[in-house]
Amino acid sequence: MAAGFRASMAGYLAEPAWKVPLKRLRSVSPEFRAAWDRHEVVSARSERQQVRNAHVGPLTLGRTDLWLGPHTGPRMITYVLADEESRARPERLQEPASRTG
Structure with a gap:
């Protein structure tokens, strides 16, 4: 998993x-930290x-x-906003809530 x-x-x-989960995994799991350090x-x-x-x-x-095992087994899925336009849009999610509050 660390290599993937x-x-x-x-x-x-x-x-x-991406940095936040990496920092957390390294701090809570000696096994992950050792695997990560193998590069x-x-x-x-x-x-x-x-x-x-x-x-x-x-x-x-x-x-x-x-994938944490065989491709039919457990996996971790990550989503990252992929372009500038998409990265700017989540800020607008708070606009309707702030107008009604």
Whole structure:
């Protein structure tokens, strides 16, 4: 899992959304920390998805599946906003709530 996470994270090194779970995993799991420190890399399956939110419109997400075992077994899925337009839109999610409050 650590090697797959490392491969997936390569394209998002500056993204806090990837750094936070890495820091947490390293702090709570000696096994993960040891695996991470080996610097192994295996490919993970990545793709882009579009979702439409009623308040802000379409969002493009980068989706990465990190398989924890065989491909039919458990996995961890991460979603990251994939472009500038999508990264700007979640701020608009709070606008309707702030106008009614």
